[in-house]
Amino acid sequence: MSATGIESLAARRAGRPDANAPELAADERRERLHLFGLSLPALLVIGIVAFLPTAWLFWLSFIDEGSFSLAHYERMVREASYLRIFWSTFEISAVVTVIAILLGYPLAYLLSQLSERAASLLLILVLVPFWTSLLVRTYAWLVLLQRRGVINDWLQGLGLVDAPLRLVHNYTGTLIGMTHIMLPFLILPTYAALRTIDRDYLKAAASLGASPLRAFWTVFFPLSLPGLMAGALLVFVLCLGFYVTPALLGGGRVLLVSMKIQQNAGMYFEWGAASAMGVILLVATLGIFWGLGRLVSLDRVMGER
Amino acid sequence: MTTRISLLAGIAAGAVLAGAGWSTAEAETTLTFTSFGGAYQKAQREAWLDPLEKELGVRILEDTLTGIAEVRAQVRSGAVNWDIVDLGLGDCSAGQAEGIFEPLDYQQIATQGIEKAAYDSHWIGVIYYSTVLGYSTERYKDKQPASWADFWDVESFPGARALRDYPIANLEIALMADGVPAGQVYEVLGTPEGEKRAFAKLDEIRDHIDVWWNSGAQSAQLLRDGEVDMSTIWNGRLDAIAEAGAPVAYTYNQGILALDCLAIPKGAPNRDLAQKVVARIVAPDLQANMPPLMNYGPTNAESFESGQITQEMRERSPSSPDNLKVQMISSAKFWEENRNRLQEAWDAWKTR
Numbered sequence: 001m002s003a004t005g006i007e008s009l010a011a012r013r014a015g016r017p018d019a020n021a022p023e024l025a026a027d028e029r030r031e032r033l034h035l036f037g038l039s040l041p042a043l044l045v046i047g048i049v050a051f052l053p054t055a056w057l058f059w060l061s062f063i064d065e066g067s068f069s070l071a072h073y074e075r076m077v078r079e080a081s082y083l084r085i086f087w088s089t090f091e092i093s094a095v096v097t098v099i100a101i102l103l104g105y106p107l108a109y110l111l112s113q114l115s116e117r118a119a120s121l122l123l124i125l126v127l128v129p130f131w132t133s134l135l136v137r138t139y140a141w142l143v144l145l146q147r148r149g150v151i152n153d154w155l156q157g158l159g160l161v162d163a164p165l166r167l168v169h170n171y172t173g174t175l176i177g178m179t180h181i182m183l184p185f186l187i188l189p190t191y192a193a194l195r196t197i198d199r200d201y202l203k204a205a206a207s208l209g210a211s212p213l214r215a216f217w218t219v220f221f222p223l224s225l226p227g228l229m230a231g232a233l234l235v236f237v238l239c240l241g242f243y244v245t246p247a248l249l250g251g252g253r254v255l256l257v258s259m260k261i262q263q264n265a266g267m268y269f270e271w272g273a274a275s276a277m278g279v280i281l282l283v284a285t286l287g288i289f290w291g292l293g294r295l296v297s298l299d300r301v302m303g304e305r
Numbered sequence: 306m307t308t309r310i311s312l313l314a315g316i317a318a319g320a321v322l323a324g325a326g327w328s329t330a331e332a333e334t335t336l337t338f339t340s341f342g343g344a345y346q347k348a349q350r351e352a353w354l355d356p357l358e359k360e361l362g363v364r365i366l367e368d369t370l371t372g373i374a375e376v377r378a379q380v381r382s383g384a385v386n387w388d389i390v391d392l393g394l395g396d397c398s399a400g401q402a403e404g405i406f407e408p409l410d411y412q413q414i415a416t417q418g419i420e421k422a423a424y425d426s427h428w429i430g431v432i433y434y435s436t437v438l439g440y441s442t443e444r445y446k447d448k449q450p451a452s453w454a455d456f457w458d459v460e461s462f463p464g465a466r467a468l469r470d471y472p473i474a475n476l477e478i479a480l481m482a483d484g485v486p487a488g489q490v491y492e493v494l495g496t497p498e499g500e501k502r503a504f505a506k507l508d509e510i511r512d513h514i515d516v517w518w519n520s521g522a523q524s525a526q527l528l529r530d531g532e533v534d535m536s537t538i539w540n541g542r543l544d545a546i547a548e549a550g551a552p553v554a555y556t557y558n559q560g561i562l563a564l565d566c567l568a569i570p571k572g573a574p575n576r577d578l579a580q581k582v583v584a585r586i587v588a589p590d591l592q593a594n595m596p597p598l599m600n601y602g603p604t605n606a607e608s609f610e611s612g613q614i615t616q617e618m619r620e621r622s623p624s625s626p627d628n629l630k631v632q633m634i635s636s637a638k639f640w641e642e643n644r645n646r647l648q649e650a651w652d653a654w655k656t657r
Contacts, residue, residue, distance in 0.1 A: 080653050148532065263648070
């Protein structure tokens with residue numbers, strides 16, 4: 001751009017202010033075309049792996065035995081279990097998100113206040129589980145939490161409880177497992193956002209007489225919200241489609257949309273039945289985003305200017 | 306070559322299937338047998354396919370599948386590669402209803418010794434396995450649970466329990482626990498009152514079920530680790546952990562027998578030969594080859610008279626005449642007609 005500025009300056013000096021304007025416009029067009037050309041592969045990939053399947057999913061959900069039909073949606077209205085399954089999916093996702101915020105935000109805050117070196121070391125503790133296979137971590141929880149698992153052995157050995165606690169194969173176990181697996185998704189974006197907050201703001205607040213607590217709540221916390229919201233949304237959306245961990249730790253007591261989708265695909269031998277649930281889940285999620293967007297500016301959360 | 310093979314095959318067929326039609330001049334000489342892979346398919350190879358290759362002078366190739374969806378895809382697209390498929394009972398029944406199988410040639414198949422519930426026009430049962438009551442022998446030392454009524458009796462048999470998260474088998478079990486004789490279970494379950502009765506009985510045990518399992522491996526893990534003290538489990542799964550030293554046992558009493566069956570996909574390239582091979586596999590001599598390799602029950606009762614099965618195997622086999630007597634056979638027809646409806650009812654009950 002600066003080159004262009006110099007050229008047009010030169011043109012103006014020569015008394016012909018817009019002499020090379022057509023060339024400049026052509027340059028800009030060419031540059032845009034190049035940029036478009038460079039991003040074309042990515043656009044194609046996104047189109048093929050994201051948009052086409054979603055459109056196809058939408059289309060399939062209206063097909064039953066080869067012809068247009070609302071049967072898959074009618075069934076969801078007719079059968080009482082579907083509403084309850086959707087409800088419990090959103091409920092558990094919300095609960096996991098809240099717990100993840102309560103646990104993750106203080107940790108992210110601590111990390112952001114440490115020196116880069118210390119923070120990097122501690123971050124490894126967040127990242128190692130994050131890089132470990134989901135299945136391994138889920139089974140590890142099973143080993144820890146089950147009736148004759150490590151935790152119950154300790155509790156009984158120390159005489160704290162008489163009978164083993166029911167920590168897994170239920171809602172509790174599902175919450176523990178899901179929260180553990182989701183935590184890095186909250187901590188990483190939040191930490192990244194907290195790092196960028198200028199500490200001078202806090203010093204300014206202190207110099208104006210704010211207590212540390214007040215400075216945190218009125219200055220630091222609002223500035224950290226976009227990062228926190230990004231992490232929370234990521235966790236919430238990932239929870240909505242979570243399958244493995246609730247299936248293994250829920251003991252059949254926690255029935256989520258993902259499990260019902262899997263069951264439907266096998267049960268009705270038609271992708272349509274499963275697609276319809278996927279569409280409802282997608283629409284409901286977008287609805288929640290829209291609702292949230294009215295409360296908080298999503299642009300800020302998504303990192304746009 | 307062809308002559309020699311036809312001759313050999315002709316002799317074999319003549320010897321085994323006296324009177325069966327064998328007039329095709331150009332005999333089919335290879336065949337693809339498709340099953341679930343793993344230890345099971347290895348046992349099938351050793352018990353049935355190897356002897357048949359020698360006997361019929363043919364080559365039997367193998368492939369694996371995971372269920373009926375792949376068979377349906379082949380038949381619908383008109384590109385059928387498989388001649389014989391091994392499927393679960395529900396899939397066989399569904400496939401027959403959908404018309405994706407060739408009718409079986411009961412001129413060739415001798416059904417003597419095979420239960421009526423174990424074959425139909427387009428499929429035939431090839432092994433039995435059973436959903437049984439498995440329990441911890443550590444927890445129940447003096448008195449062992451021996452019926453579904455005992456499973457429901459939380460006073461006499463305290464302990465953690467598990468059932469499968471699935472209507473099939475559980476509704477039958479609930480009715481038997483409520484006193485319905487095994488022979489009348491489907492009759493009762495087929496009525497709206499019977500269905501209500503089954504769920505009402507399940508209501509009684511619901512709060513005492515610690516885990517609803519959803520894979521065979523999980524049910525085995527739960528019993529092995531002492532996570533639960535009794536559970537429904539497939540007999541083969543329990544045999545495996547018992548052999549590995551877990552303190553567990555099971556009873557066949559009121560067990561629910563299910564089948565794997567063989568079918569010939571519609572338009573199979575070597576369907577004449579497939580008919581012959583299916584007829585031979587369900588014959589007593591080849592059926593008797595399976596129990597020494599794996600504890601799946603022969604579907605042909607005559608195989609227990611063949612002398613190839615020891616007394617010990619006989620006692621453990623899910624389909625030996627003594628064990629067959631105390632169990633019921635899962636009805637493919639009932640579940641084909643009611644599965645989707647009852648699955649929705651099950652989910653509604655579970656999420657209530």
